Amino acid sequence: MDDRLHQALALLPERLGWHVALSAAALALGLLVALPLGVLAARRPRLRWIALAGAGLIQTIPSLALLALFFPLLLLLSGLSERLLGHGFSALGFLPSLLALTLYSMLPILRNTAAGLSGVDPAVVEAARGVGMTDRQRLWRVEFPLALPIIMAGVRTAAVWTIGAATLSTPVGQTSLGDYIFSGLQTEDWVAVLVGCAASAGLAMLVDQLLGLIESGVGRRDRARWIAGLAGLGVGLAAALIPLAVSARGEAAYVIGAKNFSEQYVLAELMAGRLEARGARVERRINLGSAVAYRALAAGEIDAYVDYSGTLWANVLGRKDNPGRQAVLDELRSGLKTRDGVVLLAPLGFENAYALAMRRDRAQALGITTLADLAVKGGGLTMGGDLEFFSRPEWTGVERAYGLRFKAKRQFQPTFMYRALATGEADVISAFSSDGRIAADDLVLLGDPKGALPPYDAVILVSPRAAGDRRLTGALASLAGSIDVKTMQAANYAVDRDTDKQSPAQAAKALERR
Amino acid sequence: MTPAIVLEQVGKTYDGAAVLSGADLSIARGQFVALVGGSGAGKTTLLKTINALIVPTTGRVLVDGQDVAAQSGPALRRRIGYVFQEVGLFPHLTVAQNIGITPSLLAWPVPRIAARVETLLDLVDLPRELATRLPAALSGGQRQRVGVARALAAEPTILLMDEPFGALDPVTRVALADDVRRLHETLGLTTVMVTHDVGEALLLADVVVVMADGAIIARGSPAALLSAAHADPRVAALIDAPRRQAEKLAGLIHG
Numbered sequence: 001m002d003d004r005l006h007q008a009l010a011l012l013p014e015r016l017g018w019h020v021a022l023s024a025a026a027l028a029l030g031l032l033v034a035l036p037l038g039v040l041a042a043r044r045p046r047l048r049w050i051a052l053a054g055a056g057l058i059q060t061i062p063s064l065a066l067l068a069l070f071f072p073l074l075l076l077l078s079g080l081s082e083r084l085l086g087h088g089f090s091a092l093g094f095l096p097s098l099l100a101l102t103l104y105s106m107l108p109i110l111r112n113t114a115a116g117l118s119g120v121d122p123a124v125v126e127a128a129r130g131v132g133m134t135d136r137q138r139l140w141r142v143e144f145p146l147a148l149p150i151i152m153a154g155v156r157t158a159a160v161w162t163i164g165a166a167t168l169s170t171p172v173g174q175t176s177l178g179d180y181i182f183s184g185l186q187t188e189d190w191v192a193v194l195v196g197c198a199a200s201a202g203l204a205m206l207v208d209q210l211l212g213l214i215e216s217g218v219g220r221r222d223r224a225r226w227i228a229g230l231a232g233l234g235v236g237l238a239a240a241l242i243p244l245a246v247s248a249r250g251e252a253a254y255v256i257g258a259k260n261f262s263e264q265y266v267l268a269e270l271m272a273g274r275l276e277a278r279g280a281r282v283e284r285r286i287n288l289g290s291a292v293a294y295r296a297l298a299a300g301e302i303d304a305y306v307d308y309s310g311t312l313w314a315n316v317l318g319r320k321d322n323p324g325r326q327a328v329l330d331e332l333r334s335g336l337k338t339r340d341g342v343v344l345l346a347p348l349g350f351e352n353a354y355a356l357a358m359r360r361d362r363a364q365a366l367g368i369t370t371l372a373d374l375a376v377k378g379g380g381l382t383m384g385g386d387l388e389f390f391s392r393p394e395w396t397g398v399e400r401a402y403g404l405r406f407k408a409k410r411q412f413q414p415t416f417m418y419r420a421l422a423t424g425e426a427d428v429i430s431a432f433s434s435d436g437r438i439a440a441d442d443l444v445l446l447g448d449p450k451g452a453l454p455p456y457d458a459v460i461l462v463s464p465r466a467a468g469d470r471r472l473t474g475a476l477a478s479l480a481g482s483i484d485v486k487t488m489q490a491a492n493y494a495v496d497r498d499t500d501k502q503s504p505a506q507a508a509k510a511l512e513r514r
Numbered sequence: 515m516t517p518a519i520v521l522e523q524v525g526k527t528y529d530g531a532a533v534l535s536g537a538d539l540s541i542a543r544g545q546f547v548a549l550v551g552g553s554g555a556g557k558t559t560l561l562k563t564i565n566a567l568i569v570p571t572t573g574r575v576l577v578d579g580q581d582v583a584a585q586s587g588p589a590l591r592r593r594i595g596y597v598f599q600e601v602g603l604f605p606h607l608t609v610a611q612n613i614g615i616t617p618s619l620l621a622w623p624v625p626r627i628a629a630r631v632e633t634l635l636d637l638v639d640l641p642r643e644l645a646t647r648l649p650a651a652l653s654g655g656q657r658q659r660v661g662v663a664r665a666l667a668a669e670p671t672i673l674l675m676d677e678p679f680g681a682l683d684p685v686t687r688v689a690l691a692d693d694v695r696r697l698h699e700t701l702g703l704t705t706v707m708v709t710h711d712v713g714e715a716l717l718l719a720d721v722v723v724v725m726a727d728g729a730i731i732a733r734g735s736p737a738a739l740l741s742a743a744h745a746d747p748r749v750a751a752l753i754d755a756p757r758r759q760a761e762k763l764a765g766l767i768h769g
Contacts, residue, residue, distance in 0.1 A: 127602025129567060131616045131664065132592030141615075145606045221606060221648070 004503050008180060008195040013243035014283075016199060018175040020240035023163045023203075026098050030105030030158060037106075038113025038151075039139065048114050055107035063104055063165040067172050070096035071292065092296050093285075097169035097176075104165055105158040112154025116147030145218075152215035156208055163204040167196065170287045171260070173296055177203075182287040187262050187495050188415075189503065206236065253281040254472055257296060257305035260287045262495045263352060263434060263488065265504035266511070267306045271460070273508055274475040291315070298340040300465035304476055307461055308352055310454035312336065314393060325455040332459075341464030345473060346480030350434055350488045353456035354394045355445040357431035359421060363444050370447035374428065375402040382408045384417050384426030394453055395430070401452035434458075434485055436493020458488075487511065516579040518543045518672055518704035519564055523573035525728075526559050534559045534728045536573070541721075543671075546698050546705045548715035550752065551725035557708040560725070561674055564706065565594045577672065592616050595665030595703075599677035601657050603649040609635075609660050610645040616668040634663040639693060655686035662694065666701070673698070675707040679714070691718055713756035716740065724749050 034055075041048035058066070074091035081089065089095065120143050128138040144151075167178030180196025183189070210232040217226025247253065254275055258268035265286060272282040285302050294316060296302045309328050313319050317335050322328070329347060336342040356371060368374050374381075383406040389395055390409060398404065406428075412420055418437050420426040431438060433445055433456070460476050467473070491511055494502040502510070519541040526534040534556040541547050549557040562568040563575050566587045575582045582590055603612050613634055614627040622630070635642050638659040649657055658678060665673055678694070679687040695718050698705045709715050715722050716736040724732040724739075732739065732749040740757060744750040 121605075123598065123600035123602045124604060126567070127598055127604065129587075130565070130591060130596040130598060130602070132588045132590075132619050132668075134588045137588075137619065142604055142606075 004191045007503050007505055008192050015175055015177050015179055017240050017244040019166055019177045022097055022169060022176060023166045024237055026101035026162050027105055027159055029102040030109055034106040034109035035113055038110045041114040042117035051110055055110050058103050059107050064168045067100040067168050070100050071172055090299060090301055092173040092301055094174055096172050097174040101162050101165055105162045108154040108157035112150050116150030117143050120146045149215055149219035152218060156211040159207050159211055160204045167200050171289055173285055173288050173292055179286060183265060186260060253283045255283045255285055255302045257288055257293050257302035258286040259290055259293050263492050266491050266495060266507045269505045269508035270511055271304060271476055273512060278471060278475050297461055297463045298342055300463045303466040304460055304462045306458050308456040308458055310456040313454055322451050322454045328455050329457060343462040343467045345460040345462045346477050348458040348479060348483045349481040350458055350483050350485040351456045352432050352434040352458055354453055355431055355433045356428050357438060357443040357445050358428050360442050360444050362427060370449055371402045372449055374446055375404050379405050380407050381427035384410050384412050384420050384429040386414050386417055386430055387411055389430040398452045401450050434488040434492060436489045436496055439489050440493050515543060517541055520576040524563055524570045524575060525572040527571045532728050537730055541704060543704055544702060546720045548719035548722045549708045549725060550712050550715045550722060555725040556728040557725050558676055561676055561706060561708050564674055565591045565596060592620055592668055593670055595670040595673040597661050597665045597675040597678045599680050601661045603657055603660060605649055609647050612660055613663045613667050620668055630667060634667060638663045655682055671704060673703045673705045677708055712752050716756060724752060
């Protein structure tokens with residue numbers, strides 16, 4: 001527990017730094033757009049209606065979806081700019097997060113600016129005209145100062161929303177305090193989740209208080225008060241950004257990626273450990289969406305990560321056939337190189353395949369050892385799948401190849417899927433062959449004599465940019481063939497189990513010590 | 515000598531309804547003119563066409579012989595003092611900053627503005643300590659004195675006042691009205707004041723202009739208006755009321 005807390009806190013400066021940088025940039029951009037828009041809206045009632053309705057509509061989109069929607073949009077724009085201007089830009093990480101959060105921050109600023117400006121006493125507005133102010137002078141010298149307390153209240157709301165929503169930028173590849181929350185939920189590491197929540201909530205409260213100081217300062221025309229608030233924000237921003245600036249000044253770090261499940265966290269830590277042992281600096285970009293990770297690698301935003309041959313075979317090369325484990329690896333090696341310049345560096349030595357699993361006693365009692373047996377005897381059984389399994393091509397392939405029939409099919413969140421198997425609510429489940437719970441729960445994986453399920457060798461991929469880097473390739477190539485499926489299962493279980501839990505970094509160290 | 519202000523056939527319509535129609539008026543330099551009439555008579559509209567706060571639909575307005583339509587509105591208004599009915603002091607600025615606003619728009623040097631603010635506080639009979647206060651800390655009478663000082667800050671030759679004493683208690687009202695007349699004399703101003711109080715107009719002004727339904731229906735010196743028999747019953751009613759009040763008061767005083 002103390003050790004896990006210690007490890008979580010060690011990552012805080014980087015994650016907090018990015019979180020602050022992202023929120024501050026989004027808020028600044030939101031102000032830059034929403035303030036002038038609010039001024040225009042205060043002047044023109046029709047525009048006001050349109051602007052407020054538009055900003056309100058954006059607010060109703062769940063923030064995670066808004067972030068996710070910017071990825072394909074930016075990808076499209078990047079492709080367009082690549083064709084027209086010769087170079088694209090990153091559709092991942094900072095940019096989509098920044099744009100989504102900016103949109104999100106606009107509504108309260110826009111609404112309060114428009115309301116604050118149109119709420120200024122008409123007698124005062126007429127006096128401003130009467131003493132000879134131009135429209136611009138009236139805005140800056142009279143209307144803006146008088147509306148400032150209301151505008152500041154909007155900025156405060158926007159700041160709190162933005163800081164909270166910035167935790168959702170993790171899945172689109174932006175390091176933030178959300179990294180704690182997303183991986184903590186995945187590995188049921190509540191210490192990490194709490195650290196992430198506490199840091200994000202603490203940051204929001206602090207910023208809210210400082211902005212409140214500025215708000216009351218301008219409201220009471222108390223210069224010392226708002227200068228103190230502003231200074232507090234400035235010092236806080238600088239302090240949060242220093243760790244980022246320091247690490248940016250040092251030697252360029254390698255970036256190791258990971259998708260969003262335990263095995264990926266452990267393998268990323270293993271690779272990072274090898275590099276750090278050789279004196280390199282390493283950044284981790286974890287919790288990437290499955291499709292996001294490969295694109296990020298091909299674009300050189302991450303230097304290396306682990307993927308699985310069957311996934312790459314189907315999703316990147318678009319193949320549906322299964323020529324066998326070695327042939328898939330060989331064709332991937334040349335296919336990825338030609339297509340994206342991505343180097344398939346080394347298979348790690350184990351597969352993390354989709355496999356159908358049963359409790360050993362149940363399988364033995366029914367006499368089932370392969371999918372072919374299951375096709376014959378499965379008519380009275382219940383099949384449990386994870387949330388995506390029944391819609392994946394692997395399932396349709398297996399179902400067709402063996403003519404599988406079940407009494408019922410049910411979907412579960414992975415943790416509950418294993419519990420359903422234990423209690424008999426499901427007889428067969430879709431499992432990942434390297435899942436630690438297979439050994440721990442004494443499950444058997446059913447054989448696939450027809451080869452309907454493609455091979456899923458875990459392979460280290462290296463980005464085109466880093467392919468020529470001898471230190472990186474040397475350090476990572478040494479992992480080739482070093483992990484068998486039993487070892488990986490044990491490491492995954494150490495992270496996933498409820499008691500005596502290890503962090504991914506601890507599990508990776510244990511792998512090194514073998 | 516060119517008149518300070520000339521209105522030629524000035525009219526204003528809003529959505530087809532005329533609030534001012536065919537007003538002709540010439541105001542000589544140094545005159546104190548009061549516009550009187552019931553509410554909706556068009557007094558304030560007429561006043562605001564002089565500093566182009568309202569742009570007339572028809573006719574033209576000349577200030578110092580120049581057509582105001584051909585000038586920049588803000589520049590024109592910086593040359594003409596304006597006192598508002600609701601005072602309209604800027605609540606976020608101190609008394610000194612309120613008074614110095616037009617000079618600062620005209621980019622006067624800071625020491626000159628500061629000196630001018632002190633002069634004006636003296637002129638409108640306010641203690642100099644008030645300079646650093648915010649308007650919220652002043653009494654109603656003090657506020658309107660600041661309003662007058664603000665209107666006079668940039669040394670205008672023309673002063674426009676829209677019901678300047680409307681919200682004040684009677685004692686303050688009379689004191690401030692006397693001070694305004696004194697300032698009008700000492701500064702050599704041309705003053706146009708809108709008021710619904712005919713008695714006040716007759717006591718303060720050189721010329722009283724009576725308006726009704728957007729038109730000028732009578733004009734003259736207070737003495738002439740009081741002595742003449744008026745064919746228009748609207749004029750007669752307006753002038754008779756204060757006269758009868760004055761006669762009753764005189765009767766009470768002289769027993």
